[in-house]
Amino acid sequence: MALSNLFVVFLAFQALGKGRCSMVKLNNGGYEDIVIAINPAVPEDPKIIENVQNMVKDATSYLFHATKKRLYIRNVKILIPLSWSPNTNYIKSKTETYDKADVIIDTPHIYYGDDPYTLQYGRCGEPGRYIHFTPNFLLDDSLLSAYGDRGRVFVHEWAHFRWGVFDxxxxxxxxxxxxxxxxxxxxxxxxxxxxxxxxxxxxxxxxxxxxxxxxxxxxxxxxxxxxxxxxxxxxxxxxxxxxxxxxxxxx
Incomplete structure (x- = not known):
């Protein structure tokens, strides 16, 4: 079954790109090449990577059932700052950069705090620019009572980002x-x-x-x-x- 084959690639990156252009592709119902990037300013914590993986795994199952088995997440790429400890599982990024990421993990926004949000400038039906999660959202399980399961939150924000829908x-x-x-x-x-x-x-x-x-x-x-x-x-x-x-x- 497709849901069991979620593939995660870890990429180390340093340079920031110019402009924002999503590389996500939809192939036979599966979203491919979703880029999730950790801001270099975020303190190193392996638990962030672990919880991102768990969030995406939960999200693909929730998305699959919410869309009546039409859509799921096939693979994601997680961009790890070069300032974090090296790991043999990491490979060097090529075209993937923080500025082109679909999902960013960064410090809290001055207005939103730890609330997950999607930056949307367009009208209904126009895709957003990126999804924003904070380290606290990914690490503090006490926030689950307010936001719900992280995978469900991911799907909620993905609908903003990919389909241009609103709350x-x-x-x-x-x-x-x-x-x-x-x-x-x-x-x-x-x-x-x-x-x-x-x-x-x-x-x-x-x-x-x-x-x-x-x-x-x-x-x-x-x-x-x-x-x-x-x-x-x-x-x-x-x-x-x-x-x-x-x-x-x-x-």
């Missing part, structure tokens, strides 16, 4: 009037959950949200908290961390 939630307008009741902005509407005002502190208890009768929506500060037990299977672009979610929204 199916709206942080600026988290709720809307459906005509019958106030709904959380989400996809799909079959995802169940609760609307609460969050709070912090040992003696603090979240409370249900109240209706603002002027706007007809829920009061400011209200958040939708999905139930962990779901039957909804869509959508990867809303909340891939939910265990039941294994599909991209069909248009």
């Amino acid at each position: 199916e939630y709206d942080s600026e307008n988290p709720f809307y009037d459906s005509g019958f009741k106030v709904e959380a902005t989400r996809c799909s509407a079959d995802i169940i959950g609760y609307n609460y005002i969050p709070c912090t502190g040992l003696n603090c208890t979240p409370r249900p949200c109240n209706i603002n009768y002027i706007t007809g929506l829920l009061e400011d500060g209200c958040v939708f908290i999905p139930d962990k037990n779901q039957f909804a299977t869509e959508s990867i672009m809303y909340m891939q961390a939910l265990s039941s979610v294994n599909k991209k929204k069909q248009n």
